Amino acid sequence: MNINWYPGHMKKTKESIKKNLQLVDIIYELLDARIPISSENPDIDSIVGDKPRIVILNKSDLSSHEGNMKWQQYYQNKGISSVLVDSLNNRGLNEVINISNELMKEKKLKLEKKGIKNKPIRAMIVGIPNVGKSTLINSLSGRKGAKTGNRPGITKGNQWIKLKGNLELLDTPGILWPKFEDESVGLNLAFTGAIKDELLDIESLAFKLVERLVETYPQFLEDRYNINVHEKTTYEIVENIAQNRGCIGKGQEIDFTKVSNIIIDDFRKGRIGRITLELP
Known part of the structure; x- marks a missing residue:
């Protein structure tokens, strides 16, 4: 099967992420727990650099328990915080907020010494289409702000959203791989619905x-x-x-x-x- 799809707006999104990086303290990288390799954008490491990051393994209720444990261990070994989340049923969300506060502890103390208190932590969420980004945002914010749908490409432009726990989130449209070097990556994205079914x-x-x-x-x-x-x-x-x-x-x-x-x-x-x- 030949699967190759990289619309122009994906390029714009990448540039937008780079541009907005200076506005945020922390990155939420949203992956599909069933396919963490295929759902990770290979450019994210180079774009994000040394900015604090939390890997959110969403749809962890659909992936195997054994797989979930192995992936968490993998990220721990790499020194990256990871959280298993089922955003539809609000599981793992408090942990995302707690780890965010933990990662920003030092920065908050420095600000407090300068007399700046209760400054919200600003986060940016990045992830491929249809990995449950809008559902996660709605669950974290406790409102129905982001449009959701079981189709890739619902989120269109950047928007700031207030979250629980004194956090503010910059949403970005889903960004897909520039191209699929490996057919199995394209297939995995297709199996899970990250690529529009009309293209397949x-x-x-x-x-x-x-x-x-x-x-x-x-x-x-x-x-x-x-x-x-x-x-x-x-x-x-x-x-x-x-x-x-x-x-x-x-x-x-x-x-x-x-x-x-x-x-x-x-x-x-x-x-x-x-x-x-x-x-x-």
Whole structure:
């Protein structure tokens, strides 16, 4: 599958992040806990430099417990603070605020010595499209300020938002990879919905996902769809899922578009199981 997508507004966003860096004390880097490598922008390290950073592993309720632990250990070894977050159910949000205050402790003391008290901590949130940025912002701020949607590219321009715990947040539009050197990165982003579905062939995507899950989580597939994947081709497995889910059209033909949409949707909503597609 050829996946290559880098709209012009992504370039503008990158320039905007660089420009606004001097306005903030701390960076929130939002990643998808199922694909922390693929959802991390490779330019972020060079853009952010030595600015304090918290890696927020969102959708951690959809990724495996074991995967979550390994990723937290990985960031700890790199000296980067990380938090497991499920922004839909408000899990991990207080920890984000607590770590922010901890990281800014020294700066706050220096300001207090100069007589400046209660100055808000200013943070900037960066992340690829559709990793749950708007939902996270709404949960942190306790309001319905940021537009949300299960489609990439809802956030359009920069906006300051007041958060709990004397924090102010500069939101930025989602920034995607400039290009995908590695096909598996493009696929991971497609599986999780970071790339608009209209740009993809949903049937090929579902086949690739089933292929990956047979290698990594075969039991989940068997349990979810009441099938046996042992010694079967991907085509046969998808065919079995279609039969069990009633995706049969006229003349007993398999409706591959329908079954593909079911598989992708089941994966994205965690119905197949808690799945981590990348480990450190």
